[in-house]
Amino acid sequence: MTAGRLTGKTILITAAAQGIGRASALACAREGASVIATDINAELLERLCAEAPGIRTAVLDVRSDAAVSALAAELPALDVLFNCAGMVANGSVLECTEADWDLSFDLNVKSMFRMTRAFLPGMLAKAAQSGGSGSVINMASMASSIKGFANRCAYGATKAAVIGLTKSLAADYVKAGLRANALCPGTVDTPSLRGRIASAADPVQAEKDFVARQPMGRLALVEDIAPMVVFLASDESLFVTGQTMLVDGGVTI
Ligand code: NAD
Numbered sequence: 001m002t003a004g005r006l007t008g009k010t011i012l013i014t015a016a017a018q019g020i021g022r023a024s025a026l027a028c029a030r031e032g033a034s035v036i037a038t039d040i041n042a043e044l045l046e047r048l049c050a051e052a053p054g055i056r057t058a059v060l061d062v063r064s065d066a067a068v069s070a071l072a073a074e075l076p077a078l079d080v081l082f083n084c085a086g087m088v089a090n091g092s093v094l095e096c097t098e099a100d101w102d103l104s105f106d107l108n109v110k111s112m113f114r115m116t117r118a119f120l121p122g123m124l125a126k127a128a129q130s131g132g133s134g135s136v137i138n139m140a141s142m143a144s145s146i147k148g149f150a151n152r153c154a155y156g157a158t159k160a161a162v163i164g165l166t167k168s169l170a171a172d173y174v175k176a177g178l179r180a181n182a183l184c185p186g187t188v189d190t191p192s193l194r195g196r197i198a199s200a201a202d203p204v205q206a207e208k209d210f211v212a213r214q215p216m217g218r219l220a221l222v223e224d225i226a227p228m229v230v231f232l233a234s235d236e237s238l239f240v241t242g243q244t245m246l247v248d249g250g251v252t253i
Contacts, residue, residue: 004032005234010078012036014062014115015085017044019190020139023222024082024229029055031230036075038062062111068118077122080233082137083112088196089154096153108158112138112165120178127177137232138166140182142248159184163244170242179241181232186248189219215250224249 011028015021017039025037029052038060039045045057058075061067062085086108089100116136123134140163143149144156162182169180187193187210200206211219228247231237246252 004030005230005236006080007032009080009233010034010036010076011080011082011233012038012075012078012119013082013084014038014060014111015040016057017041017048019192020185020188020222020225020229021082021084022048023226024084025055026052027223027226027230028080028233031234033080033233036078038071062115063106065114068114072118072122077126078119078134079123079126079132080135080137081115081119081123082139082229082233083115084139085111086139086141086158087155088152088192090151090196091153092151093153095151101154101157104154104158105161108155109161109165112162116169120173124173124176124178132177133235133238134178135233135237136166136169136178136180137229138162138180138182140166140184140244142184142186142246142251145182145184145244145246146252166244167242174241179232179237181237181240181242182244183225183228183232184244184246184248185225186214186220186246186251188225189221193219213251214248215253218249220247220249 006028011033013021013025016025016037025035029035035055037048037055038058040061042059049057058071060071089104127134141159143152144159145163166180166182197203197206225247228245
């Protein structure tokens, strides 16, 4: 049997029960990684387990300090941490409530601070011991990294913060065997995007509008994004750190 691109690597993914996180868990497992797929939704995780029994799952609310610390204490040291969890709050600055703002920052940004603080010491020790390299992958978005979009006040602010957090990590640990990169997808066909389309006043038009802003004329599939996760997790990206990796179908040409 030939080794996969991620053979020997232990990878933890948050929000891995659906959408981009789930596709990335499956792609990393196919490349030989030991994948720990975490999500707040136990039922969806069970379905993932049924499809890919080799993947270890754990229920994890990334907004809970206690749960994050407990999981970090229980698991072996990681090679790769993919902080994927995040949400979209709709609205301009005048429409965004303080509750939306706070929830968006807690789930989209502070969760990454929490996860990184809990798992980084183990990752650094493992990299030092093996002479290898750890990789943190933080989910940002094309929306905020280069291009602004209407009605994405809290979302754009959080995803820009993710990029700042990622660059600080990259700068602080570049000599310690750790890479950190932010992933910036265009619009991806996932359950949460389907929810946003369904809740629009005119769902048919809403879908057309999402597609229209993609120069390639289609939404991204989760399978368009997962290969970038595999690349950033693998030793193929050993010389890549502090970057915002756009996978956006040409939106930012
Ligand atoms: P999704 O929104 O369809 O699924 C999100 C998952 O997060 C669900 O499985 C849910 O149970 C889980 N989750 C929610 N709250 C959680 C919590 N507190 N702790 C742990 N898990 C929690 O997935 P998606 O659309 O693939 O989005 C994943 C990430 O990709 C997000 O950070 C999102 O902002 C980002 N992103 C998405 C798009 C897109 O168009 N879909 C584009 C760019 C970036």
